[in-house]
Amino acid sequence: MWIAPRVLIREDKALYFPDVKGVSLDNRSTVHTTTACAGRITLLSVLSTKISELHAQSFVEQALEQHKGNKNFQYMQINLQENLLKSWLVSLSLSSLRKTVPPEFQSTYLLSNQNMEYLRVPLGMENKHIGYSYLLDDNLKIRWAGCGFARPEESEALANCTRVLLDRLDSGPSSPTTSKKPDSPKAA
Template sequence: MATIVSHHCRRALVPLVSSTSTWLSLSSRNYFSSSPRAGFSSSKATSDSKPHTSNSATVKSKSSPEGELQPLSRPLGVTEKPAIRHQTKLERLKEVLTNDEAIAEQRKHLVKEAVTKGYFHDLNATRRHGGKTWIAPKVLIREDRSLYFPDIVGKSLADGSERHTTSMCMGKISVITILSTKISEIHAASFTTPTLARFASHPLFNHLQINLQLNALKSILVSLFLSSLRRTIPPEQHPFYLVSSQNIEYQRDAIGLANDRVGYVYLVDENLRIRWAGCADATADEARALEVCTGMLVTRLDKRKREMKEKGKKLLEELQQDRASER
């Protein structure tokens, strides 16, 4: 939807849009766990499972030069736990027309689009920092402050069946990459290569790729060339590669998807919470941070599962002993 706003309206609306980001900046210091003492040592990182407050992922300081990239300043994600069932267009329209909160959400979204984005916004943004809008954190987002990765539905490259990210990622540690262009694939690989080399074969680890086409024409073209896509993607990745045209317009800001020309990487825990995120081309520190943070989550989940298995085994033995004594 194209919206035309006069120069005076823009000046009046800018404070409305910037106020939210200002509040988030002021409160960001409590969102992240403390970084390991030994830098990026995986052995040290996996031993610290308690969430702590950290200043390692702080926000823009007053002395920072204008336009300099800053660390991620807020948790990404949606507040409601995702469900597999989505609203139909009729249900969404009814909600927008009758629900006050939905009307306010719609108004806020339109205001932001009118003030901050033009038709070539994403393309022009790639000329600045290569489309990168934040520096990925060196540590995990605290579990008690983290938000949910929204459910995205797409067709599996393996057999064309419809699959949901919610059911695919529940109970596992997942690295989810959102792709839309060839350059976004390169961006994602710059983040994930070390992590996949270490964890790809781990039974508690998932690597999910989502080819998300928000443009209707591009979505049709991708669908037409699925056979070509299958030839370029390794066969073992087909079950975990989704092609989607889902409208996530109202979740884009929540998950930090500011530019659909670049790649986005999300580290999602077994409860579907986003615990880390990165965008565009990765630095060496960002790629290493993803590997270490993934290792922390995988180690914790593996430990919990082993403890649960041992408890179950002990309960079974006690039950068998009780039955034997009754005889």
């Protein structure tokens, strides 16, 4: 675990978030993060257990409250179950999961059993049992990350960093890199 940064990760130092394939909770359609997140500021949480949901919620509450009405902002949750048996059990409980996830988030709530073994270390996801929250820019780069339970200053930093990215996106392309498609979204 680490303490989340107070400011954005520089764009030239930021890694791309990998393509994660999952099934959306609302209509069970296949969704790829590279297509769902491109062109928008995405607050993305990776969940695997009930406690990881609480971890993510502690980070995202303030940012969601401040930015949920912005058309360039979305919140995506990935319920990542790499164990096939656990993935099957989660798929059996879809109706109860739909009752707990608010309707406005069901289209961006993904169920995935993708193997992340080689992506965990670059993403800082070394503990499978805690929740991770990432702030992705419109080019799919990880500009902020946090894990575990948020300290008050960490959740405030996430809300502020989200505002900065949204302001930059709303003001138009500030550099040649913001107006082009991502170079390599599958590379972590």
